[in-house]
Structures are given as structure tokens and as C-alpha cells.
Amino acid sequence: MRTLPTPTHENLIVGIETGDDAAVWRLGEGRALISTADFFTPVVDDPHTWGRIAAANAASDVYAMGGTPRFGLNLVAWPHGTLPLEILAEVLAGGASAADAGGWAVVGGHTVDGPEPMYGQAVTGEADEDGLLTNAGAQPGQFLVLTKPLGTGLLATAVKRSEPAATEPGGQLAEIYAAGVTEMARLNDEAATAAHESKATAATDVTGFGLLGHLQKLAAASGVGAVIRADAVPVYPGAWDLLDQGFVPGGTVRNLAHVRPWTRGSDDQRTLTMLADAQTSGGLLFSCSPTAAAEAKARLIASGHSAAVIGELTATDPGYVLVL
Numbered sequence: 001m002r003t004l005p006t007p008t009h010e011n012l013i014v015g016i017e018t019g020d021d022a023a024v025w026r027l028g029e030g031r032a033l034i035s036t037a038d039f040f041t042p043v044v045d046d047p048h049t050w051g052r053i054a055a056a057n058a059a060s061d062v063y064a065m066g067g068t069p070r071f072g073l074n075l076v077a078w079p080h081g082t083l084p085l086e087i088l089a090e091v092l093a094g095g096a097s098a099a100d101a102g103g104w105a106v107v108g109g110h111t112v113d114g115p116e117p118m119y120g121q122a123v124t125g126e127a128d129e130d131g132l133l134t135n136a137g138a139q140p141g142q143f144l145v146l147t148k149p150l151g152t153g154l155l156a157t158a159v160k161r162s163e164p165a166a167t168e169p170g171g172q173l174a175e176i177y178a179a180g181v182t183e184m185a186r187l188n189d190e191a192a193t194a195a196h197e198s199k200a201t202a203a204t205d206v207t208g209f210g211l212l213g214h215l216q217k218l219a220a221a222s223g224v225g226a227v228i229r230a231d232a233v234p235v236y237p238g239a240w241d242l243l244d245q246g247f248v249p250g251g252t253v254r255n256l257a258h259v260r261p262w263t264r265g266s267d268d269q270r271t272l273t274m275l276a277d278a279q280t281s282g283g284l285l286f287s288c289s290p291t292a293a294a295e296a297k298a299r300l301i302a303s304g305h306s307a308a309v310i311g312e313l314t315a316t317d318p319g320y321v322l323v324l
Contacts, residue, residue, distance in 0.1 A: 022061040024132065032129045036061035038207075039075045039120020043156040043280050044181060045164060047087045051094020053184040054120045057207065057281035059102055062125035063188040064205040064284055066133040066196060069102050072121040074109025083117060091119050102187050133195065133286070135214075138202035138222035140315035143293035145198070147191040148183050148283025149306045150211060150274060151239030155180045158247040176238040183236075183306070184281040191284040191307075194300050198292035206282035210255040212275045212321060214285060216262045220319035227322045228311040230271050243274060251278035265323040272323065287313055 022036035038058045042050045059069045074095060078088055099106045104123065155176055159167060167177040188205065195203050202222055204214045211233065219226040256276035266272065283305075288296065293309045300307035 022065060024065065026129060030129050032067075032127050032132055034062050034065055034067045034125040034127060035122070037075065037120065037122035039118050040280065041116055041118055043152070043184070044159065045167070047090035048094035048097075049181055049185065051091040051119060052098045053181070053281050055095035055098035056185055056187050058121040059098075059104065059123045059125070060188050060205040060207065060281065062123055063192040064133065064203050065127060066131045066192060066203070067125035067127035069104035069123050069125040071105045071107045072099055072123040074106060074111075075118075075120045075122060076109065076111040077114030077116070077118040078111060079115060079117060080113045095119065095121060098185070098187065102189060131196065133200060133203040134221070135202055135204045135218040136221040138218055138224050138287040138313050140224055140313050142201070142287040142313045143290045143309050144215070144226070144285060144287055144311045144313065145194075145293050145296050145307060146206070146211070146233065146283055146285050146310045147188070147194070147300055147305050147307045148186070148206070149234035149236045150277050150279065150282075151176065151236035151242070152180055152184060152280045152282065153210075153249045153252050153278040154239050154242040154247050155236065156280060157249045158242050161247065173238075176236050176242070179236050188284050190303055191300065191305065194296045195284060195286040195288070198286070198288040198296040200286040200288040203284055203286035206279050206285050208251060208278050210252060210276040210278055211285070212259045212263060212272070213255050216259050216319065216321050218285070219313070219321060223318045225314040225317035225320050225322065226311060227314060227324060228275065229324050230266065230275065232308055232310045233275065234306045234308045235274060239274070243270065248273060249278055252276050259321070262319060263321050263323060264317070275323065
């Protein structure tokens with residue numbers, strides 16, 4: 001049996017370099033261990049689909065750091081006596097299906113009684129230390145590639161405030177709901193491969209802090225400025241309509257308030273709100289050379305992703321995001 005090195009400050013990488021959502025342990029011999037966890041309340045009505053989305057979201061940090069998920073532990077809060085355990089079984093089956101697709105094993109977990117259902121996983125992955133991606137390696141002159149559209153925060157809020165029929169065929173949310181479920185359940189494995197093949201030097205996943213929040217953290221950690229071309233950012237079909245109808249989650253409002261002092265350029269509240277929308281199981285955002293960015297976009301689109309080159313990095317105004 002291999003003996004792992006004792007965890008010390010010398011072989012642990014934590015904090016802003018990892019995007020604050022994961023910790024990395026240097027194993028020696030050029031290998032590194034990645035540990036992360038995430039869980040949340042239902043974002044869709046179907047329990048199996050919720051399980052798939054939650055597990056995909058939990059593994060996202062491993063992919064964002066250039067790693068491969070190896071095993072996961074289920075994290076569950078369940079209102080015993082209110083919701084039947086048969087529904088929980090469907091949730092866990094959905095999480096297992098995502099893990100099967102990504103090649104990691106679900107080896108156990110922990111369940112507590114709670115006032116509302118919550119599900120996710122603690123995921124452990126492995127990576128080559130030389131191939132690790134953090135949010136601190138971006139370089140001026142690189143382009144930014146985003147691998148999934150924005151709008152899941154708006155969608156989740158609209159679903160919660162609408163009748164179930166709204167998401168069914170012919171319903172007012174049917175198109176964006178179908179697109180959102182497809183993308184939220186999509187693993188970021190192919191996106192991570194594209195980042196690796198593009199020789200990306202920095203990456204992050206786009207989740208609860210929104211595109212603006214995660215990009216600002218990347219820019220600050222890397223000591224670079226960032227430029228976003230808002231009209232190049234992919235958005236779910238119908239997401240702008242949901243924004244105009246007021247389905248803006250509280251997390252998105254808080255995101256924008258937090259990042260606004262670091263944002264320059266456009267003062268259009270509508271645009272900035274979309275760019276700050278809190279995402280569930282969003283895509284990867286990575287930086288690479290302009291030529292590699294174009295090639296990565298083409299490869300990802302060919303594999304069914306709604307990828308786009310959305311901006312670039314500069315040597316001026318480190319930590320600030322310019323929205324055009």
C-alpha cells in the first residue's frame with residue numbers, strides 16, 4: 001500500500017489559486033490530489049435529473065483544475081416523514097448515472113434529516129501536478145473561452161415560481177428548460193480536454209458567483225485585466241425574457257453588487273445582471289492563445305457545446321473587468 005505524504009503547508013495548495021472551491025494536495029512523483037464538495041436544493045422537478053445535475057456540478061471543480069474525478073461521497077439532507085425515500089432513491093440514481101458517465105465511483109456518503117431536500121457530492125480527483133490549472137495563471141494577450149451559456153439562475157427561479165405545466169411541451173418555459181437541463185447535466189470533461197489541448201494556463205468553472213464574479217477572481221489572482229464582449233457571450237434561449245419578467249435570483253443581485261466596484265465600461269443594468277447570473281453546473285472559462293481559443297471553440301461546438309470566445313486579457317487594470 002502506498003503511503004501518502006503528511007499534509008503540510010508545503011504540499012497543500014489552497015485558497016485563491018484554486019478558485020476557493022477546492023483544495024489540492026501534492027502527492028509527490030508529479031501527482032496531485034484534488035478535493036471538492038458541493039450540494040444544493042432541487043433546481044428541477046424530476047428527482048433523477050436533479051441528481052445528475054448536482055453530481056455533475058460537484059465534479060466541475062476537478063475538471064476546471066485539469067483533473068480526473070476518481071470517487072465521490074453522497075451528501076444528503078432529507079425531510080424524513082415529508083418526502084418518501086423512493087424519491088431519494090431516484091436522486092441517488094441520478095447522481096450515480098453522472099458518476100458512471102464521468103468514470104468516478106460513488107463509494108458512500110452521509111445523510112441527515114433536514115427541513116428541505118439537498119443533494120450533492122464530495123468528489124476527489126487526481127491530476128498531473130505540471131498540468132494543474134488554477135485561476136492564477138492567466139496571461140495578457142490570451143483570449144477567454146466560455147463553454148456553456150448563461151441563464152440557469154434565471155431559469156431555476158422561473159421554474160420555482162411557475163406551475164409545473166410551464167416546463168412541459170408547449171409550456172412557456174419548455175424551450176429554455178430543455179436546453180438548461182441538457183447543459184446542467186453535461187459534464188465538463190470535454191471542456192477540460194479542450195482546455196488541456198489548447199495549452200490553457202488558467203481556468204475556472206462558472207457557478208454561483210456568475211461569469212463576472214469568477215472572471216474578476218481570475219483576473220485578480222493572475223494580476224491581469226479582463227475584457228468581455230457582452231454580445232459574444234452565449235445565453236440560453238429565452239433567458240433575456242426571463243430577466244425582463246423579473247425572474248432574477250437573489251444570488252445574482254448579490255453577485256452584481258459585489259463585483260460592481262471591479263467592473264468598468266458598460267453601465268447597462270440588464271447586460272450586467274445577465275453576466276452576473278448565478279449559475280448551476282455552468283461551463284468552464286479558460287484562457288489560452290488567440291489561435292488556440294478559436295480552435296477550442298470549433299472543437300467544442302462540433303461536440304455539441306455552445307462554446308464562444310468572449311473576450312481577452314490585458315496587462316492594464318489588474319483585477320478589473322471591462323464590459324463592452
